Amino acid sequence: MFIAVLLPLLFACLVPLLSKWKNAIHTGWFVLLIPSAIFVYLVRFVGQDFSPIRNTYPWIPSLNIQLDFYLDGLSLLFGLLISGIGALVVFYSIYYLHKSEQLGHFYVYLLMFMAAMFGVVFSDNIFVLYTFWELTSLSSFLLIGYWNHRKGSRYGALKSMLITVFGGLSLLGAFVLLSVVADTTSIQAMLDQKEMILNSPLFGWIVAFLFLGAFTKSAQFPFHIWLPDAMEAPTPVSAYLHSATMVKAGIFLIARFSILLSQTEWYFFVVTGIGLITLCWGSFMAVRQTDLKGILAYSTISQLGMIMAMLGFGTKIALFAAIFHILNHATFKGSLFMVAGIVDHETGTRDIRKLGGLMTWMPITATLALFGTFSMAGVPLPILNGFYSKELFFDSAIHLDSFSGWIEALKMAAPYLAVLGSIFTFVYSMYLFFGTFRGKANVEELPKKPHEAPIGMLIPPIILVALVVIIGLFPNLFAESFLNHAASAVKGAEIEKHVKFWHGFKTPLYMSLAVVGLGTLLYLTRHKWTGIYRVFPGSLTFNRVYDWMVDRSEKYSSVITNSYMNGSIRRYVRLTLAAMTIGTFIFLFTTNGLSFTGTSTAEITLPELFIVAMMIFAAVATIFTNNRIAAILILGVVGYGLAILFVMYRAPDLALTQLIIETVTVALFLLVFMHLPELRKRTESVGTKLTNAIISIGFGAMITLVGISSFNSKWFDPISDYFLETSKELGGGKNVVNVILVDMRGLDTLFEIAVLGIAALAIFGLVKIRRNDKEAK
Incomplete structure (x- = not known):
């Protein structure tokens, strides 16, 4: 697994050199070798009943931090998605990005992100995982802001960075508390000590911080607002980050720690509740969008909420359904993002209001979109993989474990919320397909005359749609080879699920038929009810809350900064010395660091006292003199007096060094004497003089006490x-x-x-x- 992390990072160092040949051969052809090789390496584990594999490499042994990499069914699934979808995205980008683009930058960022994702899913050490977790935020910031000449790209990149890094810091807090409670940094060792962690008084904080980290990264409500703005990134980035990788990192985190977290009813309430709200809100807001990638962005939010809800359910069928849908979502959503990029590339717009009737000019693209959207909608056809996981979602929603009290209300509402979110999923799926490829063509209003994309851009979505169909026809081929292993790793117990298309006339089928029926009705009457968006949510959006918070933060931070950053060096020195003095004294008193045993100190004699008195007199005299030469010479007295003390205490090396430094310093002052400012008395208030005196005396006392205490303290050999x-x-x-x-x-x-x-x-x-x-x- 270490090679999967190291190889993209090493190759990223070569990309700037390879990009110099981009006029002869596209840089992407070189980069394509990396995810392809990793995918081939990981495929060999598919279908095997292998025991988890661990690789350990020393890193910071003193802090119990090793580069621990762990491969089980869950990390294998994500590794296959990261490398497989990554290879298709790189292939797609070769035809999407022109050679005139800054290809070196793009592929360096992409390889950084790929390595970071591999690090997240393969790491067994929590602090190594956190390092890669933050690297995903950094590299995604660079990818989203790749077209940095666009204001929207810069805004989207900053927004994603602020929200996900906030979650990352929360996650760091959870990891620090976990390491303290469990006395280990290994994830698997922590899961083995779940009873001790559950009984810890810090468990509540651990759960809260960990949820914040996961929810911000996987765009759960109300932290979902960064994902639509991230659509300003090039389409290959959107297809990679927002269908198979970055947004799934939060899903992976919850899945990895579910053995520990799912022991409490709060886990069901929070994860299921947030997941269902995200499902319904994302699907509802997707119908409002007019940009193709905007629709797909909110659909991704909705689908992530659906997966999160199934992880919250916690039953075997729900966990298998969540794992199954992670795979299915990556296939149909990746293909749809690529289709959206093709439409934009060949027509010059993504505005669905200007599109329509493109099936005539782009029949292959339309066919790919048909399979992708109908699979995403969960249409009950045996050749669409999305229907299987959607029906398993319904089945798991109606077979939840028993809960007590008011949490039971969420259990009762779960099936209805699942149907509600799925109805709007059906609506935006139909809206996306029929609004783009059917209806009246408005070719004259398009920036470019539409035509079919080159074969190179079509191959990646064709492969993904082929997977949609293959998984739909042979779901158990994938379930038995690696999906059951992944679900078992999440549950901590063996899960063997056999997928069937037909289960008879049962409740999940009726729920699916209700989704299709009501969804069709809402889609056909969409123009009659979409006016509701002007009332709800209207202008009250979380984006406005985010913008207000950022604006106020910048305003108040500017006021605070300008209050002390006024260009006065005297003020900077005053604040620095005061902060050092106060902080050091507080630390000394709170840790009992003050020590004044004089048993091991040398005897103080009269000559030494005389030299110290002379140094004190000279130091004070520098304050009152107005003559530059006198100030330089008096300052030299202090330095030479210290050298004499070194001689008296038998430190000739230090004395010689001090003499040389003092001589050179005095000589330099004299050399630049003509350029020194004139010394003049400053008219300062009594308060300013008193403040300066307090800071000076306090800082001197602090240095003296630190020196004495450090000499007399024997905490260590x-x-x-x-x-x-x-x-x-x-x-x-x-x-x-x-x-x-x-x-x-x-x-x-x-x-x-x-x-x-x-x-x-x-x-x-x-x-x-x-x-x-x-x-x-």
Whole structure:
């Protein structure tokens, strides 16, 4: 599994070089090799009753963080979707994106995202999973904003980033609490300790934070608002991120932790409730849209809600149905996104109000759309895979476990909400197909005369639609080979489901017939009732709430920032020193860090007191002098006095270093003497002077106390003992300080020298620029 994560990242480094040849050969042909190879590697596990496979590689052992990768039925399903759909998307993008585009950027972002998704589904370590989780947000931000010259792309990218990263931070909180409670960072080890985690007082916070992470990523209500705006991305991105990968990451997270979370009734209430609301709201809002990808965006929200609800049901049939629909949704939704891209590519618009009658000019595309939309609608035909999982959804909704109290009300309402959401699913599916390909053609109003797409753009959706039909004809071929394994991994117990098209005249069939009947009626009368959208939701949308929150955040943050970022270096120094002083004192007192045992300190003699008094006098004198030369020389007294103290305490190396630094500093001040500003008395208020005095004295006291406390604190064995014992043996030198600098921390010293060298080059460049400017004048 590690190679599946590493290979896309390594190849992403080569893409900028390969993109230089894009005029001769499209960069996508090189990239296509990566997901194809990973898909072939993963396919060999299909049909096997293999035991879970684990690979472990050391990363941060001190924090108990290893690169643990885990392959079971659930991660295999997602791995196949990520690589298989990824290969088709790359193939599709070769014909969708012109060579004049920034192909290097596009494929680097795509490979980053692919690697991140593999990392999410294969990781067994929670912090490794979180790292890849956030990488999906970052790479999707780059993909959604790929056409950054468009305002909508920038807005959609930022929106998705803010919402999903908010969920990601919540997820990090859940993972930190889980690691504290379980004393492990392994997901499988946590699932084995579910009883202890369930009894923890932190369990409520764990569940809340984990749900926030999952719901934001999988666009559940009310966090769904980022997904429609993400449609500004190129269609290959939409087909990949929003049908098979990113939005399914939240689904994967809930599925992976369902063994732990499903032990409480709250799990059923929250996951099922949010899922059903998302199903109904997404399908209802999809009918309102006029953009093809907008319809598909809300349909994706609706379908994700349906899957989430089935995970909330928690029964064996529901979990199998959820897993089955994850596969089915990826096939028909991926093909429909590609169809929408083809329509846009060949007609110049995605506005369904301008489209219609395209079946005459684009018969192959129309046929693909027919299979995709009817499968998404759950039309009861044995060649459409969507019907099977939709009927299993109905069956699971009416066979829920018993619950007590008011949660029982949700159980009773679940079948009705399932039918309601499915009715609107049928309506927007018919609206999408017939509104685009049937009816009166408006060719004259289209930006481009429609024609069939090139074969290269048609091959990927043809393959996906072929899968729709194959799965519909042979569902048990897929159920027995890997779907049952995936469902078993979610349940934590063996699930063997045999899929049948005909179950007799039972309630699920009647529910399906009701969906088709009522859905057809609503579609045919759509123009008579869609006016309801002006009233509900009307102008009260979550998008307006989001925009208000972002606008207020920017406004108030600007006010706060401008209150202290006013260009005054004196204020910056004052605030920095005050914050350091207050923070350090609070930490010292709360951790009992203050220590004043004088047993191990050297005796203070009169000469030392004299030198310290001289240094204090010189330091105070610098405040009151108005002569620049006097200030420089008095400041030098402080430095040379410190060097004398080093000599008296038998630290010749430090004394020599201090003398050199002080001499160089004084010399530099004198060299630039003519350019130093004139010292003049500032007319400051008593309050300002008092504030400066308090900060100065407080900071000095803080440094003094930290130095004394650190010397007297014996919380750990001093590392100096190690250096004294090993400097001769490891470094071959008797001078411990030199051995530390050159051998023990040689790389640190090397980088310090490099920093000084870079600073010197920068100064040289600035001086040269100024000299050239003067000569030019």
